[in-house]
Amino acid sequence: LNTLPSEPCDFLIVGQGLAGTLLSYFLLKEKQNVMVVDKPMPGACSLIAAGTINPVTGRRIAKSWRHEELFPFARQTYRELEAMLGASLWQDRIIYRALHNTFEENEWERRSAYPEYAEYLAEIDSTHPFESLINPPHAWGKLHRCAQVDIPLLVQRWRQELISHNRYLEAQFDYEQLSFNETRAKYRDIIADRVVFCEGAAATMNPYFSHLPFKPTKGELLLVRIPDAGFSQLIKHKLFIIPIRHHPLDPSIPADDLYWVGSSSRWEYQNPYPSGEQRKLLLNQLREVLQAPFEVVDHLAGIRPTVEDVRPLLGIHPEHQRLAVFNGLGTKGTSLGPYFAQQMAWVLMGLKQIEPDVDIGRFA
Numbered sequence: 390l391n392t393l394p395s396e397p398c399d400f401l402i403v404g405q406g407l408a409g410t411l412l413s414y415f416l417l418k419e420k421q422n423v424m425v426v427d428k429p430m431p432g433a434c435s436l437i438a439a440g441t442i443n444p445v446t447g448r449r450i451a452k453s454w455r456h457e458e459l460f461p462f463a464r465q466t467y468r469e470l471e472a473m474l475g476a477s478l479w480q481d482r483i484i485y486r487a488l489h490n491t492f493e494e495n496e497w498e499r500r501s502a503y504p505e506y507a508e509y510l511a512e513i514d515s516t517h518p519f520e521s522l523i524n525p526p527h528a529w530g531k532l533h534r535c536a537q538v539d540i541p542l543l544v545q546r547w548r549q550e551l552i553s554h555n556r557y558l559e560a561q562f563d564y565e566q567l568s569f570n571e572t573r574a575k576y577r578d579i580i581a582d583r584v585v586f587c588e589g590a591a592a593t594m595n596p597y598f599s600h601l602p603f604k605p606t607k608g609e610l611l612l613v614r615i616p617d618a619g620f621s622q623l624i625k626h627k628l629f630i631i632p633i634r635h636h637p638l639d640p641s642i643p644a645d646d647l648y649w650v651g652s653s654s655r656w657e658y659q660n661p662y663p664s665g666e667q668r669k670l671l672l673n674q675l676r677e678v679l680q681a682p683f684e685v686v687d688h689l690a691g692i693r694p695t696v697e698d699v700r701p702l703l704g705i706h707p708e709h710q711r712l713a714v715f716n717g718l719g720t721k722g723t724s725l726g727p728y729f730a731q732q733m734a735w736v737l738m739g740l741k742q743i744e745p746d747v748d749i750g751r752f753a
């Protein structure tokens with residue numbers, strides 16, 4: 390990484406969750422001069438995300454949008470970042486998905502007969518791979534070509550990298566202090582060609598982009614210790630039970646027998662903090678599934694930057710050319726992030742047009 394020269398920068402990025410991390414990475418890779426301003430705020434979701442990539446979702450077991458392109462590109466990007474940061478981020482995974490009845494079992498069989506699903510949907514497993522630890526569902530479907538990416542670690546390690554090269558300013562961005570003309574933008578004493586907003590769900594407060602149809606969803610999860618369970622793959626049975634290697638908010642705390650359990654999803658909420666009601670709900674679900682003893686270690690919450698049409702948001706402001714946005718990673722930032730961050734970097738450099746599906750112009 391180059392250290393920030395004391396001259397105007399090309400891009401000032403606001404927000405360093407997954408979106409700001411990946412965008413700054415691709416811009417720096419292209420030798421652009423980047424500065425990032427961020428303040429970890431309640432509701433920021435990258436620091437608590439499970440980082441799973443799931444090729445199929447929903448009761449109908451439908452393939453995720455553009456999975457074939459997004460998955461290999463995501464793997465390549467996270468592998469590059471692993472090498473650069475000396476951190477282990479990517480793990481190939483299998484998801485054991487509970488099939489609750491014959492409808493779901495038939496749907497699984499039907500889908501797996503299609504050639505485009507064959508590599509993802511493996512055989513139905515009617516044995517009980519988790520023995521007495523988990524209440525057996527009707528059957529287990531095994532999903533291949535899934536992944537788990539340590540997004541909290543990535544964001545924290547990238548922040549250290551930015552700090553050590555004088556490219557990070559820890560501050561809450563104050564819109565009142567932003568000014569711009571035809572050619573430049575200025576924020577405090579930072580001059581930039583463009584300001585790119587990557588604020589996640591906090592973008593609903595951004596006076597320049599709040600017209601975009603964000604439909605944020607609050608998610609809550611429990612960190613649970615299940616002694617000696619030894620689950621090494623991802624389990625989806627009412628909720629996800631995911632092995633993790635450290636406490637998401639503090640990678641220096643190693644996690645023995647620790648699992649990420651969740652998550653809830655709600656459109657309506659009062660605040661970004663963990664709630665007693667959701668804790669109870671998650672605990673009830675976990676008790677229905679898990680037969681082994683467990684202990685709740687923590688309870689976390691975040692707000693996903695979901696959009697009405699569940700597609701990312703890339704664009705330059707229609708009236709203020711110095712302002713741009715990269716957001717809308719919603720529930721699937723881990724897979725969408727790398728591909729669209731690179732696209733956004735190329736758009737900002739004038740090397741590429743935005744794909745219509747993700748262009749904010751679709752809401753004009």
Ligand SMILES: Cc1cc2nc3c(=O)[nH]c(=O)nc-3n(C[C@H](O)[C@H](O)[C@H](O)COP(=O)(O)OP(=O)(O)OC[C@H]3O[C@@H](n4cnc5c(N)ncnc54)[C@H](O)[C@@H]3O)c2cc1C
Pocket residue numbers: 403404405406407408409426427428429430431432433434435436437438439440441442560561562563587588589590591592607608609610651652690691692693694716717718719720721722723724
């Ligand atoms: C419980 C939960 C589980 C999830 N699990 C998965 C999963 O398994 N797989 C998956 O792909 N996705 C998952 N997600 C979704 C994923 O977290 C998001 O897609 C992604 O992290 C969004 O990143 P972001 O950078 O857009 O937003 P954020 O992570 O919210 O980052 C925004 C950043 O901008 C900062 N910021 C905002 N406004 C300002 C301001 N004015 N000044 C300074 N800084 C500011 C915030 O503090 C934050 O650091 C999950 C989300 C939740 C809540």
